[in-house]
Amino acid sequence: MRDLYQRLALSPDANDHQINSAVARCPNSALRQDATSVLAVAPHRETYDTLHHTLSDIGRLRARLGLTHGAHWQGDVANDFSLPPDNAISRHDELVDRVSHAVSLYNRWRRLRGPWLLISVFTVGAGIGLALGFALSLGLGMG
């Protein structure tokens, strides 16, 4: 399976006119014949496009998973559908990052109740101390 669009320098959603002119410009007669019998016939092109889409997906997956030189990825398919590795990070790592971020948010929310408890304890303590001191000073003044 070859990528005829790439070999004819077309985009996969090219219209019939663009395809015809690209085929007419193509210097390779075998490729020209293949392109006319695959891309110029609507039902053939539909089948071809479905498989082309799947193979592009697989090519992208292989590039992201580092499988562009696998034992099962050889010949025309590997030549035409291998993509350069993109900088997308591993999806699993991203998921782990996101889960840990969510967990830390949750934990911070839980922890917020701790300081409030401390502050309230401290204020209550201070209030009692003040009241006691006031009462003591009053008692001293009286005595």
Next chain:
Amino acid sequence: MSIARFSPFELLLLKSRSQVDTATLLLLGWVLVHRQHVSEGQRRRRLAQVTAQFRHGHELGPVMSIAHSQDLHAIQLAAEVVRKECSKERSLSVMHQAITVATDDGDISLANHYILRFLADLLNVAPATLGTLFQELTGQPLRPPEDPSRDAYWQTHDPAYYAQKAQEEADAAQREKASQEQAEQQQRAKADKQQEKKQKQQEKKQQKEDARRAKARAEQSSAEQARAERARAEQARQEQARQEQARQEEARRRHYQRSSPPPPDRTTRALAVLGLTPGASKTDVRRAYRRMAQLHHPDRFYSESEHQVALASARFQRIKNAYDYLMQTY
């Protein structure tokens, strides 16, 4: 980092009792979606049947809907989970399940050919192992996938189209032949008429000429000689013109060949083989080539099977070709 919402598959994975099982389920669903001539109910039943001993603990419905949407992120995540968590035995059993799901009688869709091979690469299953597994499960050898980007594929799979085309061509040829014949007939009739006229003229001329001949005979020989000479000159000039034209055409062709640039994607493809993006410098290319050559050198696979060595040398050749090409163009 801003927190995006979790996708349906991520939620499913987080809630699942066994992440590997959920991920395998999605990959099997992906295979099933690419199976042709099967109804949705049959797909669900097949998936439930194959994954009866899985411990994921959630419904199959959401997994199938994710598989139907062909969500590349979800599939990538599932592939990563499976690759990370699968032991050797487990990966063989996953491969087994994938083959079962993809086919019942050895009849396998083109997309699934490539998906199964992708899974085999993902799970580190060698081509020979995949071949024997497939043969055991379906009773048929795993053939290389057919190529719908070629004329020959459609000649076997859509003979109706070719029959129609041949018929049309034959019709066109017949029509052309008929019109040609008609034209010929007309021409012949015209020629006949002309000949008659000419004969008449000639007769008249002859009568006149008889009178003149005596006088003209002396001049005739010299005139004829002159005419022959003129004809020869004309012929020579024509010959020269034809040669000139041929030369010009040749020059034009050569010029076209020289001026037509190499396909622009070839450099990109060669760079992709070396794992580089377009715009890499010469040093990058050289460094990438060294690394790749070390990784894929056939001598590294010397201790493994002959098949591995052959595959490695094919890969190495591909890398070397790409490097040679890039060194020429850079």
